[in-house]
Amino acid sequence: MKKLFILLVLAYFIIFFHIDYARGQTYEDKYNLNFRIVNNIFHGWTFDANNSDIRFNTDTTDINKPIKFLQTERWGFREKMNLNMYSSKNILLPTLSDSLLKVKIFYKSNNIKSGKLFVYSLNKRMEISRTDSICLQNNDNFREDSLEMKSKDTRFLFFRLQVVGIDSTYTENKISKIKTTIPHEFSINRIELEIGRRNVNSLPFEDITALNLDNAKILTLPPDILLTEKQLSRIFGKITALGETVHGSEKIGWATTEIIKSSVLNNHTNLILFEQPLLMMLFFNKYIQGSDAIDDSLIEELAKMIIGEAEPIIELTKWLREYNKTAREKVNLGGMDCQYEKNELALFLKDYLRIINKEAHSSAVDSIISVLDISDVEKIKNMAKTTLHIIEKKRQELTCVLGxxxxxxxxxxNNLIEAEVTNKNSYYERDWRMFKNTSFFTDYLCKPNQTVVISCHFGHANYQNINIPFYKSFGYYMKKKYGNDYVCVAQTVYQDTVKAQVNKELERKMLPLPSSNSLEAVFSKSGVKYGYIDAKEMDEIVKLRMQGSHHISTSEMEKYINPRSQVQGVIFINQ
Structure with missing residues (x-):
């Protein structure tokens, strides 16, 4: 009995202090507005993929231990600082009165050419309502600069910090001129938010309340049989994007496969697009059209390149091949993605043409293959122009071979030639490219009575950009062109293992459990194993778990959305 009493007391203290900590978490803690490195990790902020090579450490010149950004030095060479950093999520503000919101930044910098803190005010529809910025100056000591903006209708803030170092100099060397730069340094202590005389940073964090779910509003879906025409009509539009909130989820992958089969059989779907490279998916489409040049083993090998589960897409591809054997109008399977800087011409197109030409023996195809050997990113456009010239010159012969x-x-x-192709990451240009590819395939392949199903990440598919509000999502462009014909349906899962990148390697990871007020947690308590709920039946602001190709912790992966302005509805999986 005494041991039991001690255990109960210990449990009480553990629970008490856990709850007390959750209640006591401030906005400063939640969003790292004080710019601290904790356990050697700088969390709460995201670095742009195209930054110069930058390192950070604790600035020991100040008792508050702020963070200092500077160039990485290699062999005496420092690259010019180009720092772009974002708050990793939209910052949910406490309920504000209609007064001025003051944003203050405490910082110092050295050898900076330009610097700005951009402040974006978002309303409850997640739309940018106001934008302002603070110009940053060189100063050896920490200084404070600020701005004031109206807080009316403001529900979220988003920050972008941009710092560029002064121009480089050149040093004479016996061999050549060597580009060198003097140190560029930027230290930031904190960003402080004030409403009236209230310091928002130190306020207890106020999260949204959990959705009060009415089970009568849920469309229960059968987990083991295909969806009917009536069920699909409740969920789908003419062009439907199934937006997986988590890349690499096995459960979402299999659900997507079964939904696509249902739509092919019961919803006149003749075009399916995946968030995969356009040129890679030429192999898959050729296979489902019945070509013997592409065999099962090649499809299985290519599927392993996909970040996520290979089995669902392999099974779907084989099913579509069988379906097309007797279909009056064959289904097409394509890719909506492209990343020109990865030289997809050499990576995919060259091998594809080699395989096709084993039987055709076309000299025109051989001419193209001979061009597709350049690995230098700077020469990709020249390779594309030469290839296009061959196509224009020998179009009739190539049409006979390639259809x-x-x-x-x-x-x-043509799109590659028009695009800006660099060694840098083009993540935020991808949405525009995805839209152009999808629009082309839709207009080229679909008749008025036919429908399209797209499988991609929810971050692309929804009608706004969830991660960085001033960029446009693929779904934004689709909605603008196709109006009500385009719908996005989010796909969520409560518990699952996922394939994700960890230190550049694909590993299977267990998804961390979502917070208790997330959509996933609410759906898990509904008792419905597999279902759909329309956006109009949800609150104005909800929270869900999002993960791309890289594994991230729970605190960084939950995002706020406004369902009514961003999605048609949500499919959830609890089984």
Whole structure:
């Protein structure tokens, strides 16, 4: 009995202090507005993929131990600082009165050419309502600069910090001129938010309340049989994007496969697009059209390149091949993605043409293959122009060999030539490219009575950009062109293992459990194993778990959305 009493007391203290900590967490703690490194990790902020090579450490010149950003030095060379950093999520503010919101930044900098803190005010619809910025100056000592903006209708803030170092100098060397730069340094102590005389940073964090779910509003879906035409009509539009909130989820992957089969059989779907490279998916489409040049083993090998589960897409591809054997109008399977800087011409197109030409023995195809050997990113455009010139010169012969694929390849080449291609990451240009690819395939392949199903990440598919509000999502462009014909349906899962990148390697990881007020947690308590709920039946602001190709912790992966302005509805999986 005494041991039991001690255990109960210990449990009480553990629970008490856990709850007390949760209640006591401030906005400063939640969003790292004081810019501290904790356990050697700088959390709460995201670095742009195209930054110069930058390192950070604790600035020991100040008792508050702020963070200092500076260039990485290698062999005496420092690259010019180009720092772009974002708050990793929209900052949910406490309920504000209609007064001025003051944003203050405490910082110092050295050898900076330009610097700005951009402040974006978002309303409850997650739309940018106001934008302002603070110009940052060189100063050896910490200084304070600020701005004031109206807080009316403000529900979220988003920050972007941009710092550029002064221009480089050149030093004479016996061999050549060597580009060198003097140290560029930027230290930031904190960003402080004030409403009237209230310091928001130190206020207890106020999260949203959990959705009060009415089970009568849920459309229960069968987990083991295909969806009917009536069920699909409740969920789908003419062009439907199934937006997976978590890349690499096995449960979402299999659910997507079964939904697509249902739509092919019961919803006149003749075009399916995946968030995969356009040129890679030429192999898959050729396979489902019945070509013997592409065999099962090649499809299985290519599927392993996909971040996520290979089995669902392999099973779907084989099913579509069988379906097309007797279909009056064959289904097409394509890719909506492209990243030109990865040289997809050499990575995919060269091998594809080699395989097709084993039987065709076309000299025109051989001419293209001979061009596709350049690995230098700077020369990709020249390679594309040469390839396009061959296509224009020998179009008739190539059409006989490649059929519709020739038009797909020419479309890709023209877009590549028009695009800016660099060694840098083009993540935020991808949404525009995805839209152009999807629009092309839809207009080229679909008749008025036919429908399209797209499988991609929810961050792309929804009608706004969830991560960085001033960029446009793929779904934004689709909605603008196709209006009500385009719908996004989010797909969530409560518990699952996922394939994700960890230190550049794909590993299977267990998804951390979501917080108790997230959509996933609310759905898990509904008793419904597999279902759909329309956006109009949800609150104005909800929270859900989002993960891309890289594994991240729970605190960083939950995002706020406004369902009524961003999605048609949500499919949830609890089984």
């Amino acid at each position: 519709k694929d020739m038009d797909f390849i020419a479309f890709y080449l």
